[in-house]
Amino acid sequence: MERIPILRMGEFLLVTIQVDMHDKLAMRLQDDLTDRISATSARGVLLDISALDMVDSFIGRMIADIASLSRLMDARVMVVGMQPAVAITLVELGLTLPGVSTALDVERGMQRLSQHVRRP
């Protein structure tokens, strides 16, 4: 069964989406991620979507959902590496992801995340 790997890096979790997202995969990712956050009591989640070159409203909402449910479990979500086309699509769909932090790449995202976690 296909699933998206969730890697642990210190007190953060790293999720890299490398395959085409479809709805089932997205649902499973949500389940897996919440399980992992509670198991590892992670403080932050890095969601790397640089390989994602197409989104629809469902995937857009999934990103927003992951952000809010992670926050409920006291983990900050940082979305990194969004492609221009994806950003434009999300804006046109009206999904502006308020409350989700963003960064250009994983390195900067990690830096920002640790800053946030140190100074809550």
Added chain:
Amino acid sequence: MASLHGSTLEAIKHNHAQLLVQWVAALEANGATRNIKEQTLSQETRDFLQLLIDVLQADSGNDIVSSDWDEARRFLERLSASRAQLGHDSHQAAYFIFALKRPLFSLLQTHFSDDPARLAEQLWLISELLDTLGMHTIRTFQKTREAVIKRQQEELLELSTPVVKLWDGVLALPLIGTLDSQRSQTVMESLLQRIVDTGSEIAIIDITGVPTVDTLVAQHLLKTVTAIRLMGADCIISGVRPQIAQTIVHLGLDLGTLTTKANLADALKLALKRLGVNLGEQV
């Protein structure tokens, strides 16, 4: 369709020189010779009359779409293209043909003065022929003009999106002219692409050159800023002139989520501060 009578053609050939003089005179009287050298004009009129006589002699009818008229048509296409480049309007371009009417008519009038029925028939044929040729000139003239306009539009679109690098990690986009949907789309795409390419964390959009900000422009700006934020970079709008600030407030637009600065220098200062660049006391 009935073709021209043999003696009409003879008359035209015979009075060739006189026709040319009258034709050029008519053109000059109507102002259709602006910016054209006298020599070029006489060359053009001579060439075209010769072409016309050649085609009429071949007796190929009045259907100018047929291949016999190829050369005459090509001549007119070249002519209207050159007129378009000289900045003439369609009237002046078409008058090249229509100015030939009067000299031809008066020639026929004297030639067939004793045969009114034939005169009417020949006049009708000539008139119809010249009208078609004139219409063809106008059509190609308009096509040429449209091509020019299209090219200029494309060039304008390309000119309008220069993304410049101000500092390591700081991009600037000086916007000039009105923002419509198509332009703002191009602008947004090229800015976002440059952010990815250069890994810049801060983008400054300078709207000093935007004449007015209405609800649509504000919406485009907000969209661009949101897309930039989604990608993980920050955006600063600079160059908000006093009048523009007033317009925005009067329109009741909510730009609350935007960072705005009065000029580009202030925006650059803020960007450098955010990046942690220290330039000493001056900054």
